[in-house]
Amino acid sequence: MLIPIPTSAFAAILPLILGSAALPTAADKPAAFFLAGDSTTAVQSTGGGGWGNGFLNTTLQSGATGKNYGHNGATTVSFREGGDWATVLSAVKNAKADYTPYVTIQFGHNDQKTDKNISVAQYSANLAQFVADVRDAGGNPILVTPLSRRQYDSAGKIKENLAEQRTATLAVAKDTGALAVDLNRASTDYLNAIGSADAYTYNLNADDYTHLNEAGSVVFGNMVAWLMDESADADVLSQWTVANAEYVQDFKNGVYISP
Template identity: 30%
Template sequence: MVSFFFFAFKEEQRDITIFMIGDSTMANKNLVGGNPERGWGQMLPGFFTENIRVCNYAKNGRSSKSFIDEGLWDEVISQVRKGDYVFIQFGHNDEKPDELRHTVPGSTFDDNLRRFVKETKEKGGIPVLFNSIVRRNFRNNTNAILEDDAPKVVSAISEHPKEGDILIDTHGEYLNSPRNVAKDLDVVFIDLNRITHDLVEGLGPEKSKELYMWIPQNTVPICPKGKEDNTHLNIYGARVVAKLAVTAISEAIPELEKYVCYYDFVVAKDGSGDFFTIQEAVNAVPDFRKERRTTILLRKGVYKEKLIIPESKINLSLIGQEGAVISGDDYAAKKNRFGENMSTSGSASCYIYAPDFYAENITFENTAGQVGQAVACFVSGDRTTFKRCRFLGNQDTLYTYGRYSRQYYEDCYIEGTVDFIFGWSMAVFNRCIVHSKRNGYVTAPATDRGKAYGYVFFDCNLTADDDVDKVYLSRPWRPYAQAVFIHCNLGKHILAEGWNNWNKKEAEKTVFYAEYENVGEGANPKARASFSRQLENIKDYTVEKILSGDDGWNPTTEIK
């Protein structure tokens, strides 16, 4: 098989690592039993580009003392390289009275923080100190009993003291130690307590429960009796706090600001996002959201789901991080639940009906194999854009379905065997790799009569497996099929005649098959099929002119 290099999917070398050390409010959580608890550090990777690697070593129940005594700090500092960051947040458990964890602010607590800072600097790392996030502790007056951070099981008669309207902080002088050490040692300090205090106070006693582990009875398998926990964050709360933390980090550390990205939703299989599946995230997007584009980040992983993006989810962007894959294995002859063939249209791994859809760095695949028609991506929506995406399959990989759909593919990789780019839509392929896995046909347009354009390929590379040597550029699925290849590099697998009539002699009079200044061993204008043509000029072939329509759409300036 031919080997190829496709820059968009080569994982970049990690330049910067952020190590996180702290307690349960920062830590990664176990996902067993549908556990909705998250530390804010668990959500942090969804706010950075792939140039940043987040290693979260925060642990439940640890204080600065126990983190050192258990050897956890030695494990972290041994990995720190020059230019890496160490985010440090302790306090919740340093307040505990037991001798294995307790430290004293202004004394032993400060000493431990100083050790973290100094040893990080000695390794060429950059320490950043945070103080503790606020506990949700609303009382009637400032002298009321302070709330401990132990979660309470819901009961008929609440064990909590009666809540009031005043948010009272419970951390005392432990909040000042990180600030004082940061000032003395000239390092960045993030006042996450003030940030979260303002957040919780602004939301008030009832609304702020949405951030924390307040769980009604019989709603989550891991805690069937429910829970009232004013210290630990749920998925939503951790995302909100992480976003606030990242905003503060960006302001305090300009070197990290350029790596920060904000998304409306994050999908992650490891629990570091808002949702585990892409469909859940899509369903959460408001219908017909016209004012702003909704962005969804897909973190690394294979998402095996039959994704449907309905017509109401307009202005939606899916951005892939670290090789996100949307995968399915249906095929046309596969039986549905009623014993009927699924059909070509029913075989897709992903359906896109919404207009103004944008995808970047996503792999769309159908893994059914050599079983006939098996679609990886079915695209019907108008003004759809794909950049640096991959479409993997065999027969009928990419179905450009929408009759009135305009589609733009830039720096993409598309592979298949027979008719692996097919359909009615008007589509431009710019700087794409189009790879044939066996002898067959690259495209099968079904362009409607009267359309100005069908498929147009600019500056694309047509490649093939080593044993492939008989491939046509196109055959007409419908009689008015259009396909044009401009400035493309055609491999030796492209047959001299170039074009096939699909045994439809009459279609030779109605198709529009053309080329302009193609190169490579497969470029053979003198031997081409008589019903094709070589263009004399390409003044009518620009992305803007082909796709502008009545609304002036120009995908080369698309904002994701």
């Protein structure tokens, strides 16, 4: 059941947007955002937590709705094999009579682990199939590059250990004509700007540099909305999701947002 949700770095950071012709026009039905991904999208819990609920709970407006289907530990393989993907597609089909469905797709954190045995080529193929499936179901896919980990090197800069997955995601967007939001680049730049001490205040637990607490979810959920609002399709997407204006200025200026 869809439950309506109330509304709510640097100037050079812009998402890579491709295939905007496939998106609906401004006159269409309210948006329904279905979030597919791993624990860096998922609801906050003892085992994970991402940007998803912050996005849904603080940025939607004008009758837009959504649901977070992020799954802790998920890969592009397990999300399909475990039945989560079928659930997302069913939600798209059920919503499209009353809403314009969008599906955000963000994976990579677990796909890159050696014990998962998922090559970058397979990861890319799986993302491309997700895009095709969403379109077949009547929805609009949005590929999201993976949220940066808050892991710093000895020089105080973020370790860009998801670079391959970022590049692959953007390449799939280009090849399929899908819309893409470059959260990895934006989050990396913001975390570099604010430094490790402030970045760690977003940790789910003191020593968890991957998952977000509730405050971090709001910050990075608003970052996703900002990137959508700054896209070539802002005339459509900004009707339904709008980032906090003060947060936007802080993203652009690299200013720490306190929980």
